[in-house]
Amino acid sequence: MSIDQDAIRFSDVGMTFLTDHGPLTALSGVDVALKRHEFVAVLGPSGCGKSTLLRLTSGLMKATQGTVSVFGHPVSEPRDDIGIVFQQATLLPWANVLDNVTFPAKHKRGRVSASDRDHARQILATCGLAGFESRLPSELSGGMQQRVGIARALFLNPDILLMDEPFSALDALTRDAMGFELLRIWQASPKTVLFITHSIPEAVILADRVVVMSGRPGRVIADMEVPLGRPRDESSLRSPEMQDYMAHLRSLLIREEVA
Numbered sequence: 001m002s003i004d005q006d007a008i009r010f011s012d013v014g015m016t017f018l019t020d021h022g023p024l025t026a027l028s029g030v031d032v033a034l035k036r037h038e039f040v041a042v043l044g045p046s047g048c049g050k051s052t053l054l055r056l057t058s059g060l061m062k063a064t065q066g067t068v069s070v071f072g073h074p075v076s077e078p079r080d081d082i083g084i085v086f087q088q089a090t091l092l093p094w095a096n097v098l099d100n101v102t103f104p105a106k107h108k109r110g111r112v113s114a115s116d117r118d119h120a121r122q123i124l125a126t127c128g129l130a131g132f133e134s135r136l137p138s139e140l141s142g143g144m145q146q147r148v149g150i151a152r153a154l155f156l157n158p159d160i161l162l163m164d165e166p167f168s169a170l171d172a173l174t175r176d177a178m179g180f181e182l183l184r185i186w187q188a189s190p191k192t193v194l195f196i197t198h199s200i201p202e203a204v205i206l207a208d209r210v211v212v213m214s215g216r217p218g219r220v221i222a223d224m225e226v227p228l229g230r231p232r233d234e235s236s237l238r239s240p241e242m243q244d245y246m247a248h249l250r251s252l253l254i255r256e257e258v259a
């Protein structure tokens with residue numbers, strides 16, 4: 001795998017669903033590429049096809065037009081080198097934290113080894129969950145459950161992390177803390193991240209680039225580098241340059257929401 005190779009490439013991607021009310025085109029002519037280890041946030045009005053873009057990348061569904069490639073190969077099925085985090089952690093309610101995190105091993109190999117459990121304990125510690133291995137999901141806060149979901153996505157050490165509004169169900173303080181935690185994990189173990197969000201500050205503080213989509217059918221209307229160095233903290237967004245940058249994103253989104 002060459003360091004210059006795109007990790008994810010959408011080439012003229014379109015997606016039309018056949019619904020009871022006729023065809024519904026969710027995406028049209030999407031062209032965008034993510035370099036290896038790049039963190040890209042996607043913003044866009046509700047229903048513009050952001051989650052669809054993520055599902056196409058995961059191999060859970062196939063584009064009706066164009067190609068989605070991962071490391072140079074068209075995606076045709078789910079891959080072990082892609083981890084996914086959804087808005088809700090979708091944990092197995094009857095399984096404890098450790099068993100939830102090792103679930104990908106069970107699913108893939110039919111068994112969980114002692115080294116799988118050690119590996120899961122290490123990831124849980126990285127995610128701030130050391131000591132909670134034997135708890136059930138119902139015994140955890142929403143933020144902790146979401147961390148378990150992230151730990152599970154990291155368990156197979158994926159090259160690519162797909163995140164669909166992963167922190168949107170959390171309170172504001174937990175959400176900010178989780179964002180910085182994610183940056184710490186990403187810096188310690190670099191991955192290509194495709195991060196969907198409705199929050200401009202969240203997109204800007206986390207990502208290298210922000211992609212803005214139009215209203216349905218979703219197209220890319222802006223693809224902008226975030227003019228901020230790293231590391232970042234809460235004060236990073238206060239400069240006039242960043243205020244202007246975010247105001248520009250806001251105006252693009254408002255235009256699309258009312259269109």
Ligand SMILES: Nc1ncnc2c1ncn2[C@@H]1O[C@H](COP(=O)(O)OP(=O)(O)OP(=O)(O)O)[C@@H](O)[C@H]1O
Pocket residue numbers: 017018019024026044045046047048049050051052053216
């Ligand atoms: N399996 C499906 N069958 C039919 N229509 C679908 C399907 N999945 C998504 N859609 C439609 O495609 C459009 C895009 O949906 P998608 O969930 O990708 O949007 P989104 O940008 O993620 O929305 P939100 O920001 O509200 O989560 C919507 O109109 C949705 O109703």
